[in-house]
Amino acid sequence: MSGLRDILLALAALGAATAGFTALSLAMERHWEQLHGRGAPLPVRARRGLRHAGTVGLLVSLASCIALRGAAQGWVAWAGVLTLAGITLVLVLGYAPRGVARLGWGAAALALLALAAVLAPALLA
Amino acid sequence: MKEGFRQSMAWLHTWSGLLVGWILFMVFAAGTASYFRDEITLWMKPELHAAAPARVPQALAIGLAQQTLEERAGGSRRWFITMPTARNPALEASWIPAPPEGADPQARPKRREFGSATLDPATGRELGAARATRGGDFFFRLHFDLHYMSALWGRWIVGVCAMCMLVAILSGVVTHKRIFKDFFTFRPARGQRSWLDAHNASAVLALPYHLMITYTGLVTLMFMYLPSGVQAIYPDKPDAFYADLNGGPAGNAKPAPERAALAPLGPMLEQATRSWHGAPVGRITVTHPGRANATVNLVLQEGRDMTQDLPNLTFDGVTGKLLSGAGRERGGAVATRGVMYGLHVGRFADPLMRALFFLSGLAGCAMVATGLLMWAVKERPKQLKIRADGKVGFGLRLVDGLNLGGIAGLLLAMPVLFWANRLLPVGGAGRPDLEIACFFGAWAIAAVAGLAFPARPMWRLQLGLGGALFALLPVLNAATGGAGLATSLARGQWAIAGFDLVGLGLGAMLLYAALRLGPRAAVKPRLAGSAA
Numbered sequence: 217m218s219g220l221r222d223i224l225l226a227l228a229a230l231g232a233a234t235a236g237f238t239a240l241s242l243a244m245e246r247h248w249e250q251l252h253g254r255g256a257p258l259p260v261r262a263r264r265g266l267r268h269a270g271t272v273g274l275l276v277s278l279a280s281c282i283a284l285r286g287a288a289q290g291w292v293a294w295a296g297v298l299t300l301a302g303i304t305l306v307l308v309l310g311y312a313p314r315g316v317a318r319l320g321w322g323a324a325a326l327a328l329l330a331l332a333a334v335l336a337p338a339l340l341a
Numbered sequence: 342m343k344e345g346f347r348q349s350m351a352w353l354h355t356w357s358g359l360l361v362g363w364i365l366f367m368v369f370a371a372g373t374a375s376y377f378r379d380e381i382t383l384w385m386k387p388e389l390h391a392a393a394p395a396r397v398p399q400a401l402a403i404g405l406a407q408q409t410l411e412e413r414a415g416g417s418r419r420w421f422i423t424m425p426t427a428r429n430p431a432l433e434a435s436w437i438p439a440p441p442e443g444a445d446p447q448a449r450p451k452r453r454e455f456g457s458a459t460l461d462p463a464t465g466r467e468l469g470a471a472r473a474t475r476g477g478d479f480f481f482r483l484h485f486d487l488h489y490m491s492a493l494w495g496r497w498i499v500g501v502c503a504m505c506m507l508v509a510i511l512s513g514v515v516t517h518k519r520i521f522k523d524f525f526t527f528r529p530a531r532g533q534r535s536w537l538d539a540h541n542a543s544a545v546l547a548l549p550y551h552l553m554i555t556y557t558g559l560v561t562l563m564f565m566y567l568p569s570g571v572q573a574i575y576p577d578k579p580d581a582f583y584a585d586l587n588g589g590p591a592g593n594a595k596p597a598p599e600r601a602a603l604a605p606l607g608p609m610l611e612q613a614t615r616s617w618h619g620a621p622v623g624r625i626t627v628t629h630p631g632r633a634n635a636t637v638n639l640v641l642q643e644g645r646d647m648t649q650d651l652p653n654l655t656f657d658g659v660t661g662k663l664l665s666g667a668g669r670e671r672g673g674a675v676a677t678r679g680v681m682y683g684l685h686v687g688r689f690a691d692p693l694m695r696a697l698f699f700l701s702g703l704a705g706c707a708m709v710a711t712g713l714l715m716w717a718v719k720e721r722p723k724q725l726k727i728r729a730d731g732k733v734g735f736g737l738r739l740v741d742g743l744n745l746g747g748i749a750g751l752l753l754a755m756p757v758l759f760w761a762n763r764l765l766p767v768g769g770a771g772r773p774d775l776e777i778a779c780f781f782g783a784w785a786i787a788a789v790a791g792l793a794f795p796a797r798p799m800w801r802l803q804l805g806l807g808g809a810l811f812a813l814l815p816v817l818n819a820a821t822g823g824a825g826l827a828t829s830l831a832r833g834q835w836a837i838a839g840f841d842l843v844g845l846g847l848g849a850m851l852l853y854a855a856l857r858l859g860p861r862a863a864v865k866p867r868l869a870g871s872a873a
Contacts, residue, residue, distance in 0.1 A: 226693050241525040289647055289689065295549040296697025299704060302525070302546035310527035310538075 222284060224330040229280035229293070231327030233301035236273020238320030239266045241305060250313035274298075276327065283334075350515040355716065358509040359740070361502040362713040363747030368499060369709055370751055371484035372554070373702030375477065376687060376695055377843075379428045380836040382476030385762045387823035389459075389471050390837055393430050397463045399614070399621055400607040405465030406434045407606050410630070414438070414456060418596070420627040422606075424642065425462045428836065432462040439596075473772045474762055479780075485562070488777065500566050506555045509712075513544060520545055536718050540711040543704045550701035551708065557685035560678060586675065587653070597634040603627065604661035606637060612663065613639040613654045620645065627658060635659055643688040650679025692835075710748050717741055738795060745791030746784075749803035752851060754784035756810035756844070763821040797858055805855035812848025815841035 241247040243266035248258040277297060282290030301323075308319050344352075358365075374381065383389060406422045414420060414436035423433040435457035459468045475482075482488075487495030514520070524545060527538045544551065564571055564582075575582040610622050623642030629635045635658025641651045650671065655664045671679070683689055687698050717740050724733050733741075761779035765772060787803055818841055819825030829838040 222691075222693075237525070244522075244525070247525060285691075285694070289694070292647070292684070293694055293697065296694065296701055299547045299550065299701050300697060303542070303700075303704065306525055306527045306542050306546065309525055310529050 221334060224334045225280050225284040228327045228330040228334065229277045229284065229297045230301060231323040231325075231330060232273045232280060233277035233294075233297050234304055234323035235320050235327060236270045236277060237298075237301050237305045238270075238316060238323065239273060240270035241309065242316070242320070243267045243270065247309060247313075247316070250309060251316055273324070273327075276331070277301075280327075280331070347515060347518065350512040354509055354512040354516045357505040357512065358709075358712050359716050361505045362709055363743050364498070364502045365506055366706060366709045366713070366747055367751055368484050368502065369702060369705045370755070371480040372558075373699060373706060374755070375481040375484060376690075376699045376702065377840070378477035378481050380477070380840055381480070382474075382478065383429070383836050384818070384823065384840040385474045385476045385759070386471040387763070387818070387821060389431070389468055390822075390824035390829070390834070393834065395463045396425070396430070399424055400610055402432050402462035403606045403610050403622075403625065405462070406432055406460060406625075407603070409458060409460060409465055410434050410436060410627075411603070413458065415631060417456075417630060418628075420625075420630055422625040422627075424622055424624070426623075426642065426644065430462075431468055432460040432465075434458050434460060472762075472767045474776060475773045479758070479777060485558075488781070496562055496565060500559065500562060503555055503558050507552075507559070510544075510548075510551055510555060514548075517541060517545070533715070533718050533722075536711055536715045540708060540715055543707040543711060547701045547704035547708075550698075551705055553684060554702075554705065557681040560681045561685050563678075587650075596629040596632045599633040600631055601633040601635070601659045603630050603635055603658050604637075604656075609637055609654075609656045609661060610639060612656075613641075616654065617641055617652060623651070630658065633659060636664065644691075645689065647683045647689045648676065648679035649682035649686060649688070650675060713740075713744050713748065717744060739792075741795035742788075742792035745795055745799055745803065746788030749800055749807065750784050750787030750791055753787050753803050753807035753810070754780050756807060756814065756848075757783035759814055759844075760810060760817060763817055763823075801855045801858045804851050804858070808848045808851030808853075808855055810848070811844050811851060814844035814848070 242251060243258075243263045245258050249256055278290070278294050281294040281297060284290065285293045305316070305319065308316050402424060403422060410417075410420045410422070414434075416439050417436040418439055419437045421433075421435045423429075425432050435455055437455055459471060460466065461468050482492075485496055485499050486492040487498060517523075523538070523541055525542075527535070527542050529535055531538075559566065564579075571579060571582050606625065606627075610625070613622055614620065621642040622639050624640045626638045626640075627635065628638070637656040637658050638653055639656070640653040643651065656662065657664055687695065690698055717737060720737050720740070721733060724737060725731065728734075758776060758780040761776045765775055765779070769775065791799060791803070815826050818837075819828075824832070824834055824837050826838060826841050828834075829841070
């Protein structure tokens with residue numbers, strides 16, 4: 217069973233990091249405009265919300281990594297997860313900027329499902 | 342300072358990166374491949390693809406290894422036994438033969454004199470006569486020893502390059518004034534701008550990795566680069582220092598003249614495992630087997646702790662009594678070095694972490710390659726503005742040629758090694774060296790061709806050829822006796838399937854790059870406004 221738990225935690229870490237980075241990038245005018253068109257205004261509230269969501273995403277990713285590999289190796293795994301998430305996002309923003317919202321929501325959904333599957337047995341028991 | 346701090350750092354970044362960039366690209370590429378050293382070795386021995394050896398208790402396997410070594414390597418200076426792991430399910434036994442009569446007994450043995458046997462851990466029989474090859478060890482050694490020169494020279498050269506890399510990383514961070522503003526920025530098909538974006542993204546997104554791998558790489562060889570501390574406390578006897586550091590027996594102890602039978606290794610292994618709360622043993626070193634002063638050193642198996650400084654126990658080889666190692670306390674400095682060493686070689690990594698390390702290593706390759714290319718991309722418009730005849734100076738032509746040979750040439754030579762491994766006749770003498778000669782031969786031809794015609798069609802040719810050779814590795818594997826993709830996936834042989842899939846992926850990327858360099862996709866350099 218620990219094999220399945222490891223896979224779920226890894227998916228949660230990757231999904232949360234990708235979603236978090238996506239939110240943080242959309243809180244920047246340059247990338248907001250890539251999604252919504254040139255000159256589209258970025259409301260202050262949206263920016264703040266995106267930043268909070270992004271921070272939460274990265275922290276959830278860190279927590280998943282630590283749950284996966286322990287307090288020492290978890291940080292090493294997190295650095296690698298952030299690299300993979302960042303490269304994925306940069307490629308999507310570069311070549312298919314309109315798809316970035318789908319990437320963010322998809323990654324967030326993946327992370328939530330994986331986390332739910334990890335936590336459910338503990339909560340139900 | 343005439344110029345500002347940032348300008349001088351930009352100068353430093355450019356030159357510390359450019360001058361050693363071609364060696365750094367090789368070090369990064371070969372080092373990244375070394376994360377899958379065992380898997381590469383397995384792929385390069387298709388005779389072993391048929392069946393994975395069964396898992397057996399360690400005590401049984403070590404007894405069989407001892408039996409084999411006593412039959413084949415009695416009177417050796419040392420034996421090494423590597424226990425089976427999930428990544429390498431075979432039992433490896435190797436030995437350093439006694440020095441020939443009259444030779445200096447203190448002389449360091451050469452690697453080619455080592456004997457070795459790959460055994461089935463369940464039966465002790467030699468596993469199907471696998472072809473002779475250096476396998477993944479070649480890339481591992483290449484990335485810090487270089488080749489065709491003494492390892493000492495290679496390590497000094499790589500050390501200087503790594504130090505330049507560290508300087509380039511730190512000065513690059515200072516130079517890059519918009520790290521956070523440009524964090525997610527990549528603007529494709531915009532000429533010079535795109536190269537800069539790609540260089541920044543590959544550097545910044547994996548920055549922790551780049552810093553870590555460069556610094557810890559220097560740490561792995563720190564006693565060679567900074568020997569004064571050891572020399573001050575251990576004058577004239579560095580082996581005693583390593584014995585103290587690693588807890589093993591001193592390497593240069595002379596064999597006792599009296600013979601004595603070696604005690605069975607099984608009980609020592611059981612005692613070691615008990616003291617490690619059931620964790621398995623990784624490597625066993627027997628010094629002077631069959632002599633009265635024989636010692637046996639057992640090290641905990643890798644793949645758990647981050648540190649490379651693994652717990653180990655030393656036993657008397659004749660009586661089987663524990664000599665040292667139990668509950669030894671390590672100081673903070675030793676522990677720090679152990680973790681840094683462990684981080685560099687990454688043997689603690691599970692498959693996910695290993696894949697992430699590999700990906701970060703690829704980002705490092707991309708960072709070095711884009712940095713090298715960017716120098717040429719920035720220099721060309723400057724020269725074209727000044728010179729009316731449309732020709733470029735010697736320096737730019739040289740960098741163009743070295744970029745071709747150093748980047749595209751290496752990416753062509755790496756798959757050539759795998760093709761040579763499968764196509765050269767099995768069983769010829771000096772086969773491993775012949776494989777390596779094919780690698781360097783292909784690289785040399787690519788480099789000469791690159792220096793002679795440093796132009797876009799040559800890039801297309803070399804990238805296309807390298808891409809095709811990489812992408813066809815699964816076909817080659819299936820056609821020359823290995824477990825093809827369908828078989829390996831069906832049997833769950835992930836090491837072999839993974840190699841094929843990574844080859845396919847790298848090949849696809851290189852072919853795409855060659856395609857993008859086609860005449861139609863040529864990007865007009867934006868001269869206006871590129872002064873930034």
